[in-house]
Amino acid sequence: MNLVLLEPGEAAQSVVHLDARRSDHIRRVLRAGSGQQVRVGVIGGAIGRATVLVNDVGVELAALELDEQPPRALSVTLVLALPRPPMLRRILQHVSAMGVKHIVLIHTARVEKSYWSSSAMRGDAIRRECLLGLEQAVDTILPVIETKPHFLPFVEDELPSWRKHGSLLLAELVASRPCASQSGHTSLVIGPEGGFVAFERERLEVAGCQPVSLGQRVLRVETAVVAALARLSGP
Amino acid sequence: MNLVLLEPGEAAQSVVHLDARRSDHIRRVLRAGSGQQVRVGVIGGAIGRATVLVNDVGVELAALELDEQPPRALSVTLVLALPRPPMLRRILQHVSAMGVKHIVLIHTARVEKSYWSSSAMRGDAIRRECLLGLEQAVDTILPVIETKPHFLPFVEDELPSWRKHGSLLLAELVASRPCASQSGHTSLVIGPEGGFVAFERERLEVAGCQPVSLGQRVLRVETAVVAALARLSGP
Numbered sequence: 001m002n003l004v005l006l007e008p009g010e011a012a013q014s015v016v017h018l019d020a021r022r023s024d025h026i027r028r029v030l031r032a033g034s035g036q037q038v039r040v041g042v043i044g045g046a047i048g049r050a051t052v053l054v055n056d057v058g059v060e061l062a063a064l065e066l067d068e069q070p071p072r073a074l075s076v077t078l079v080l081a082l083p084r085p086p087m088l089r090r091i092l093q094h095v096s097a098m099g100v101k102h103i104v105l106i107h108t109a110r111v112e113k114s115y116w117s118s119s120a121m122r123g124d125a126i127r128r129e130c131l132l133g134l135e136q137a138v139d140t141i142l143p144v145i146e147t148k149p150h151f152l153p154f155v156e157d158e159l160p161s162w163r164k165h166g167s168l169l170l171a172e173l174v175a176s177r178p179c180a181s182q183s184g185h186t187s188l189v190i191g192p193e194g195g196f197v198a199f200e201r202e203r204l205e206v207a208g209c210q211p212v213s214l215g216q217r218v219l220r221v222e223t224a225v226v227a228a229l230a231r232l233s234g235p
Numbered sequence: 236m237n238l239v240l241l242e243p244g245e246a247a248q249s250v251v252h253l254d255a256r257r258s259d260h261i262r263r264v265l266r267a268g269s270g271q272q273v274r275v276g277v278i279g280g281a282i283g284r285a286t287v288l289v290n291d292v293g294v295e296l297a298a299l300e301l302d303e304q305p306p307r308a309l310s311v312t313l314v315l316a317l318p319r320p321p322m323l324r325r326i327l328q329h330v331s332a333m334g335v336k337h338i339v340l341i342h343t344a345r346v347e348k349s350y351w352s353s354s355a356m357r358g359d360a361i362r363r364e365c366l367l368g369l370e371q372a373v374d375t376i377l378p379v380i381e382t383k384p385h386f387l388p389f390v391e392d393e394l395p396s397w398r399k400h401g402s403l404l405l406a407e408l409v410a411s412r413p414c415a416s417q418s419g420h421t422s423l424v425i426g427p428e429g430g431f432v433a434f435e436r437e438r439l440e441v442a443g444c445q446p447v448s449l450g451q452r453v454l455r456v457e458t459a460v461v462a463a464l465a466r467l468s469g470p
Binding site for chain 1: 306334372374415449451452454455457458465468
């Protein structure tokens with residue numbers, strides 16, 4: 001946690017009483033006592049400093065000065081075949097930290113149906129993982145997460161129009177173009193463990209996705225997502 | 236597991252009896268029955284195919300044909316402040332899959348001493364995580380792992396000579412040069428959560444490390460390692 005994130009309702013108060021998780025972090029990791037300043041941010045808003053007050057009821061923050069803007073977003077929409085729940089949690093942290101603000105989770109032939117009803121897919125669970133990524137990366141803007149449990153309507157009716165907004169890339173093992181940074185917005189499609197089936201890959205290419213390669217090594221989805229975003233954010 | 240890895244001693248036998256983990260994978264994930272071929276590799280050696288035999292005693296492999304070389308290594312030495320054990324395990328998988336063949340784990344001021352005696356540091360534990368990465372990426376060559384529990388002797392006496400072999404880079408938050416692929420071999424130094432302390436950073440720069448940036452977002456070490464390697468392996 002490199003930033004203590006506050007809900008907008010909390011930040012509107014003159015003194016913010018922190019919950020156990022944030023209190024513990026300030027006391028045990030930052031080892032901050034009364035009078036010291038810590039970096040704070042308001043979810044969806046600005047970043048700045050606040051003064052720590054340690055007292056009988058716990059840890060409070062006062063004298064908020066919020067005068068910095070959050071860092072620039074990574075101009076990438078990540079379209080991702082829904083991974084299994086533990087990997088989804090980690091990926092949400094990675095990509096929130098890397099600055100992605102739009103994530104579309106899609107169903108594909110190799111996604112297990114049960115993943116859609118896992119507790120990791122609940123709104124509060126998704127939000128919690130994204131907040132961990134933002135706290136890490138000193139950012140306040142949550143990504144917007146969309147779910148598309150039906151592959152074809154999404155790929156045939158929605159995806160083609162995205163080409164108007166920038167590049168539309170499909171991460172593949174074998175592709176003549178390497179995955180590299182693009183000018184403008186990029187939408188990047190990453191398949192499930194085991195990859196898209198041939199029919200899906202064909203539909204994605206018909207929708208206008210251009211295959212790009214991360215190299216010939218078969219990476220786990222978690223590794224591939226971070227590697228691809230690092231390439232897209234590169235020089 | 237995209238490759239069934241065999242110990243050299245196993246591969247020398249005419250019929251290889253597989254342990255439970257590899258047997259389960261062949262039966263439950265690949266759903267391969269007797270007579271089907273699967274991809275196999277010999278640890279440290281070649282890659283090819285073998286024929287599955289399912290019988291009363293379990294799963295066996297026969298008729299090994301090993302005629303492919305493992306994929307090219309990533310010409311990167313990763314010098315990493317020893318992370319906490321669960322993150323070390325995941326990082327070993329990520330970087331083995333990405334093709335790193337030389338990893339140097341170092342002590343720094345912000346590395347907890349207890350990490351050095353954790354069970355994740357045992358040779359068999361490290362080897363197991365690396366094998367998972369190789370099985371994922373269809374590779375057979377284990378990385379060489381060195382440990383340097385003393386920061387200064389390593390950074391002052393060993394690291395400077397590495398410049399002769401190629402680039403020597405230090406991943407930093409703020410650096411004028413972005414992290415990008417280099418010609419020739421690259422040695423990349425990545426600090427602990429919280430970063431190197433000022434004294435360590437100064438010693439690393441005296442040793443010849445050139446700061447490079449992954450962007451201004453503070454990433455967890457696990458995310459930063461994958462992101463940096465993706466940049467170094469890029470076009």
